[in-house]
Amino acid sequence: MEDYEIVLGARKEGRFTAVDYICEFVPDFVEFHGDRLYGDDSAVIGGIGYLKDVPVTVIGIEKGKNTQERIQHHFGSAHPEGYRKALRLMKQAEKFHRPVLCIVDTSGAFCGIEAEERGQGRAIADNLYEMSDLKTPILSMIVGEGGSGGALALCHSDAIWMMEDAYFSVVSPESCANILWKDIQKANVAAQSLALTAPKLYKLGLIDKICKPGDLKSLKEEIYQQIQYLKGQRIEKLLDDRYMRFRKVGY
Amino acid sequence: MGLKTFFLHANNELESGGQMLRPRKVCCKECQRQIPVSKIRKNNFVCPECGYYFTMRARRRILMLTDKRSFIELDRDLESINILDFPDYDEKLSAAREKSREKEGVICGTARIGGKETAIFSMDANFMMGSMGAVVGEKITRLFEYATEKKLSVVGVTVSGGARMQEGMISLMQMSKVSAAIKRHSNLGNLYIVLLTNPTTGGVDASLAMQGDITLAEPNARVGFAGPRVIEKSLNQTLPKDFQKASRVLECGFIDAIVPRKQQKEYIEKLLVLHDV
Known part of the structure; x- marks a missing residue:
């Protein structure tokens, strides 16, 4: 399959969205709202619940399933409040020694005047900065679209997992083609060149595991094992490993 | 020069x-x-x-901000390679090297500012619009690690269009890498002053530009995450005149002070003295 087809597939309606994963992994999920600073962003869902016998904090970027839901969730593009809600819940997770699971599916951070003026850049920067030092395990999963900085803001983790049919890219192939060649028709060339598919990213050492889509039950078991493993690490080692995980990127 | x-x-x-x-x-x-x-x-x-x-070249900026003949460059030989074999990237790199007469889009080193030993980095707009690829990220990370080890303050001058597309996710993850190094530098009580110049956008805005203890900007500099044309297109409306301009970003609460070029050295000197223990 062409890489661009994977991008298009990752955007299709009818895929599992963050809610599906949350319902499967954490059936007793309790949702929490608000960033305590400005508002509540419906593009980001956050809360706590049991992953089997382990209490976890789960944060997901939700796109919605139909047009009405998609509008309600801002098409899965988070405002600064969304990233700040995520960070607030992660800090809470740190306090109560709960592991954090991030489920990422976004075409990118919300693009608009208000988002800019409320500090979209600062919100993402804060997440990267604080997550690098969050004293509890973090596991991130790209389940559909991994759009640029808006997705990265929930991926400063101990491990980044990715669905086989998801993509994770520095820029959308369309924007890339438009910027470099002034031609959106060349999006497929851009997609091919950007190394945005799970196998390519795995080969580059940027993600840690490729997951088979569809079978949520075995995925849940794998996540449980991973979280147990991370929980078993001393915090100093966990943070050093997290530092090195990103430190080695590109060198 | x-x-x-x-x-x-x-x-x-x-x-x-x-x-x-x-x-x-x-x-x-x-x-x-x-x-x-x-x-x-x-x-x-x-x-x-x-x-x-x-627009000032990175090196000239360093000369302007530091004491005469005090700058010692670090990691000057790191150069980008076309790791993804991205179309036209090799040509773009050689054109950028020629245009900027630098090997990469950031210059790092140590210098004295008002007599005080400081780590400094300065990005260069003439090198692919100051975009952050693996080498830019690596150089800045190394500088923060060096400054952490030597307990130095860091003064950084940003100008950037964001992450460098031609290096794909490797460039995006430089944001994470640099952020972690800045956090470690900060955790040990070290000072990071960042000076935002025109333009500071995209992935650089969403990482190292917004992680300073003190955030300064040049008058009229554009500071923001998403490009104005992208926003205009997606909203289908024209943007306010001062949108993403330093003065507006200050009003919104994301900049400590706007400092004219002439006063920048003196201003930063004063801040460094205030943090001297």
Whole structure:
């Protein structure tokens, strides 16, 4: 399959969205709202619940399933409040020694005047900065679209997992083609060149595991094992490993 | 040093004539007046007539901000490679090297500022619009690690269009890498002052530009995450005139102070002294 087809597939309606994963992994999920600073962003869902016998904090970027839901969730593009809600819940997770699971599916951070003026850049920067030092395990999963900085803001983790049919890219192939060649028709060339598919990213050492889509039950078991493993690490080692995980990127 | 390149860039009309001329005057992009280059240079690359800020090369910026002959460059030989085999990237890199006369889009090192030993980095707009690829991220990360080890303050000057697309996710993850290094530097009580210059956008805005203890900006600098044209297109409306301008970003609460070029060295010196223990 062409890489661009994977991008298009990752955007299709009818895929599992963050809610599906949350319902499967954490059936007793309790949702929490608000960033305590400005508002509540419906593009980001956050809360706590049991992953089997382990209490976890789960944060997901939700796109919605139909047009009405998609509008309600801002098409899965988070405002600064969304990233700040995520960070607030992660800090809470740190306090109560709960592991954090991030489920990422976004075409990118919300693009608009208000988002800019409320500090979209600062919100993402804060997440990267604080997550690098969050004293509890973090596991991130790209389940559909991994759009640029808006997705990265929930991926400063101990491990980044990715669905086989998801993509994770520095820029959308369309924007890339438009910027470099002034031609959106060349999006497929851009997609091919950007190394945005799970196998390519795995080969580059940027993600840690490729997951088979569809079978949520075995995925849940794998996540449980991973979280147990991370929980078993001393915090100093966990943070050093997290530092090195990103430190080695590109060198 | 560097001034020749500066002339040539400020005068694209002259270059397009086929022959490289070395003009004594430069046309200001804002007021369109012909200004003698010597005057602009003396005025820290600010138009003496209308106050327009010409883009400064990274090295010249370091000279302006640091004590004479105190700058020692670090990691100057790191160069990018076309790791993804991205179309036209090799050509773009050689063009950028020629245009900027630098090996990469950021210059790092140590220098004294008001007599105080400091780590400093300065990004270069002439190198692929200051975009952050693996080498830019690596150099800045190494600088913060060095500063952490030596307990030095870091002064950083940003100018960037964001992550460098041609390096794909490797460049995006430089945001994470740099952020973690800045956090470690901060955790040990070290100071990071960042000076945002025109433009500071995209992935650089969403990481190292917004992680300083003290955030300064140049007058009129564009500071923001998403590009204005992208927002305009997606909203289908024209943007307010001061949108993403330093003055507005300050009003919104994301900048501590806007400091004119002439005062920047003195201003930063004062901040460094205030943090001296």
